[in-house]
Amino acid sequence: MKSVKDAILEGIGKQYLYLRLRQEERVKRELNTKYEGQYRNAGLVLLFDVFMALAVVVAVALLAGVLYLLAA
Numbered sequence: 001m002k003s004v005k006d007a008i009l010e011g012i013g014k015q016y017l018y019l020r021l022r023q024e025e026r027v028k029r030e031l032n033t034k035y036e037g038q039y040r041n042a043g044l045v046l047l048f049d050v051f052m053a054l055a056v057v058v059a060v061a062l063l064a065g066v067l068y069l070l071a072a
Contacts, residue, residue: 006040013042 002010017027017039035041 009043009047010039011043012046013039013044016046017042 013035017030018024021027021030031037031039031042035045
């Protein structure tokens with residue numbers, strides 16, 4: 001039985017692939033080659049990418065803040 005988090009990740013992965021690729025044949029090919037045939041893995045990769053983007057934004061903001069304080 002799937003847990004709630006697996007069901008959520010699967011839904012996110014499925015929506016992400018269909019929005020990005022738009023054709024079922026391309027979605028299935030990408031799913032099998034990149035995500036081991038599981039929408040859950042696509043959701044995990046998307047979630048990881050979002051967190052990494054947020055981490056970069058936070059790091060740049062901290063660096064800008066430090067530079068601003070040093071220049072003042």
